[in-house]
Amino acid sequence: MKHTSPESVFFESEAIRIEIPVHRDRRFRSLRLGFDRNGRFSITVPPGISHANIERFLQDHSRWIRTRIRRYESQTSSLPAAGWIPYKGRTLRICLIPGIHRLSIQPQGDCFFISGIIDSSEGLASCIKSWLKQEASRELSRLVDVFSLEMGVRCRRLSIRDQKSRWGSCSSRKTVSLNWKLILLDPKLCHYVVLHELAHLIHLNHSRDFWAFLRTYCPDAHDTRRVLRNHAYLLNRFSIENQLSGFELIPEMP
Numbered sequence: 077m078k079h080t081s082p083e084s085v086f087f088e089s090e091a092i093r094i095e096i097p098v099h100r101d102r103r104f105r106s107l108r109l110g111f112d113r114n115g116r117f118s119i120t121v122p123p124g125i126s127h128a129n130i131e132r133f134l135q136d137h138s139r140w141i142r143t144r145i146r147r148y149e150s151q152t153s154s155l156p157a158a159g160w161i162p163y164k165g166r167t168l169r170i171c172l173i174p175g176i177h178r179l180s181i182q183p184q185g186d187c188f189f190i191s192g193i194i195d196s197s198e199g200l201a202s203c204i205k206s207w208l209k210q211e212a213s214r215e216l217s218r219l220v221d222v223f224s225l226e227m228g229v230r231c232r233r234l235s236i237r238d239q240k241s242r243w244g245s246c247s248s249r250k251t252v253s254l255n256w257k258l259i260l261l262d263p264k265l266c267h268y269v270v271l272h273e274l275a276h277l278i279h280l281n282h283s284r285d286f287w288a289f290l291r292t293y294c295p296d297a298h299d300t301r302r303v304l305r306n307h308a309y310l311l312n313r314f315s316i317e318n319q320l321s322g323f324e325l326i327p328e329m330p
């Protein structure tokens with residue numbers, strides 16, 4: 077796939093897998109790795125540096141990266157974890173920060189911070205779910221716009237749905253439906269589903285021509301499809317309510 081979405085690289089080491097955004101800046105002569113107080117890494121590189129070189133640089137600094145992660149985790153681990161949720165292919169710890177404001181949500185580093193008035197686990201679940209759906213809707217609309225342009229297709233209507241059995245579909249009326257749970261998956265898998273459904277705007281079948289067209293934009297379509305099958309549980313069994321089910325709110329002391 078061409079790099080239409082913002083550039084990023086993956087750093088993988090032992091149990092760690094993090095996505096690091098890449099900024100290209102012609103004022104830089106060397107690579108610079110940064111880590112902010114919200115637990116996020118970023119890397120700034122001169123324009124011509126290849127992905128392989130960036131990845132090698134990250135491996136050379138793997139000890140530095142791991143130390144930053146460990147320190148960040150020890151700072152945030154004093155917060156109680158209310159459960160875990162998958163988000164963009166990573167597993168984030170739900171951290172609650174009780175407060176007097178309306179609930180607000182912010183994924184940072186390896187945590188999914190929720191702050192504000194937390195009065196019931198049902199309220200919490202519905203808040204997380206609506207936040208994820210909103211994120212999904214924003215991200216999927218953006219991807220449909222970017223990829224449609226690239227593929228030269230036109231989708232008449234995009235609908236974000238909550239199907240239990242499919243990630244997406246495309247109708248002869250040129251309506252593309254996408255599942256909000258795509259936001260839980262690794263962006264690569266999510267991009268594949270969007271490209272797949274958009275390719276149906278040209279070929280409304282799974283013919284040889286369909287796959288050839290799709291592979292122009294997603295060369296590893298077949299492998300990605302196979303990987304996607306391993307995530308079927310997110311479609312039919314996963315729910316935010318279940319993720320929080322073992323969690324009970326501790327009543328505040330008078």
Ligand SMILES: [Zn+2]
Nearest residue numbers: 272276281282
């Ligand atoms: Zn299909």
